[in-house]
Amino acid sequence: MNIRKLIVGIAVAAFSLTAFAQQPIVIKFSHVVANDTPKGHAAEYFKKKAEELTGGKVKVEVYANSTLYKDKEEMEALQLGAVQMLAPSLAKFGPLGVKEFEVFDLPYIFDNYDELHKITQGPAGRALLDKLEAKGVKGLAYWDNGFKSFSANKPLRNPEDFKGLKMRIQSSKVLESQMRALGSLPQVMAFSEVYQALQTGVVDGTENPISNLYTQKMHEVQKHLTLSEHGYLGYAVITNKKFWDGLPADIRAKLEEAMKQATTYANQIAKAENDKALDAVKAAGKTQVYTPTAQERMALKKALIKTHTDMESRIGKDLIQSIYKETGFDPAKL
Ligand code: LMR
Numbered sequence: 001m002n003i004r005k006l007i008v009g010i011a012v013a014a015f016s017l018t019a020f021a022q023q024p025i026v027i028k029f030s031h032v033v034a035n036d037t038p039k040g041h042a043a044e045y046f047k048k049k050a051e052e053l054t055g056g057k058v059k060v061e062v063y064a065n066s067t068l069y070k071d072k073e074e075m076e077a078l079q080l081g082a083v084q085m086l087a088p089s090l091a092k093f094g095p096l097g098v099k100e101f102e103v104f105d106l107p108y109i110f111d112n113y114d115e116l117h118k119i120t121q122g123p124a125g126r127a128l129l130d131k132l133e134a135k136g137v138k139g140l141a142y143w144d145n146g147f148k149s150f151s152a153n154k155p156l157r158n159p160e161d162f163k164g165l166k167m168r169i170q171s172s173k174v175l176e177s178q179m180r181a182l183g184s185l186p187q188v189m190a191f192s193e194v195y196q197a198l199q200t201g202v203v204d205g206t207e208n209p210i211s212n213l214y215t216q217k218m219h220e221v222q223k224h225l226t227l228s229e230h231g232y233l234g235y236a237v238i239t240n241k242k243f244w245d246g247l248p249a250d251i252r253a254k255l256e257e258a259m260k261q262a263t264t265y266a267n268q269i270a271k272a273e274n275d276k277a278l279d280a281v282k283a284a285g286k287t288q289v290y291t292p293t294a295q296e297r298m299a300l301k302k303a304l305i306k307t308h309t310d311m312e313s314r315i316g317k318d319l320i321q322s323i324y325k326e327t328g329f330d331p332a333k334l
Contacts, residue, residue: 025251026061026084028061028068028084028085029046029084029087030085031062031074031086031087032074033191037215038143038270040064041265041266041273042143042262043062045261046237046262049258049262054251070190070193071088071092071170071191078137078240079136086238086239087236088235088236089233090235091104091171091174092170094172094173098131098135099173099315100128100316102311105178105231106311106315107304107305109231109324110329113271116327118327119323125142132238136240136242137238137240138240140236141236141262142234142237142263143262144235144271145209145233147230148233149225149226149228150230151206151224152205153204153205153223154224155224156224157290157292157296159303160183162184163182165204166187166203167203167207168198168205169187169188169189169207173314206218209233209274210225210281211276214278219284222287223286224290225287225288225290226290226291227278227289227291228297230300305331
């Protein structure tokens with residue numbers, strides 16, 4: 001090879017290396033809900049902040065509404081590195097082998113967002129996220145959605161009203177136990193399939209925060225909605241640990257900052273987004289919205305509280321007790 005060819009060769013190689021180095025790092029962020037939800041907005045906010053703070057060195061591609069993967073598949077895709085970020089609901093970590101997250105599904109364990117934040121924004125929440133590392137997953141943050149309500153095609157006022165109903169649930173043993181405590185037949189199903197299952201009568205009813213109910217148009221196929229607020233639904237934002245640990249330290253720090261800002265935003269908008277969705281459900285006029293009386297609430301609570309003891313062996317009595325201690329919840333007082 002003559003010297004001129006060698007120089008040209010080196011120049012071409014150097015150019016390609018620089019071009020390669022300038023390629024942005026792509027984060028595929030997949031989720032299953034609509035854009036116009038607390039999680040949908042927070043994912044877009046994270047994208048904006050991550051791209052701004054890294055000066056375009058990171059590009060975040062958000063795939064909403066199960067367009068890329070459904071519930072179970074997205075967990076597998078993250079572990080395989082096909083996507084880099086997800087925010088599955090806390091009820092979906094059992095199949096990954098970290099069943100302690102199902103503590104968040106216990107009915108009535110949190111009365112409001114303030115009680116919940118004592119856990120999700122404190123050391124107990126962090127300790128749970130750290131458990132994911134053994135699965136090759138890094139937990140970055142908790143994002144709120146809200147408190148769930150029951151829906152069906154018949155009024156749901158008393159525990160007896162639930163008997164024999166096929167109720168769609170997320171993949172959580174606690175939710176299974178909760179539905180069985182009411183005499184319902186729980187059916188695990190991917191979120192993307194719920195609307196059709198309700199429409200065709202494969203299931204009779206379900207539970208979700210109103211933002212999910214409304215944006216999936218479930219209110220069009222559910223005649224009755226009871227504002228039971230019997231349990232919490234929120235998210236853990238997670239990434240592939242190998243991907244995260246392999247990022248240049250300065251980029252990782254900027255992404256951590258973007259995640260911090262997105263988390264503050266997510267938790268600020270969650271309640272308002274659900275209130276807005278409730279107004280929209282009422283305005284649509286297809287669903288009768290019912291607010292339970294104090295007695296009805298108590299009857300539901302009494303019927304559901306046995307889930308706490310039934311699930312002790314799965315989740316860990318100590319974990320449940322430590323949450324009671326933080327929030328002041330006392331099942332004996334019911
Ligand atoms: C559900 O499956 O009902 C929810 O987890 C969906 C979600 O991500 O909010």
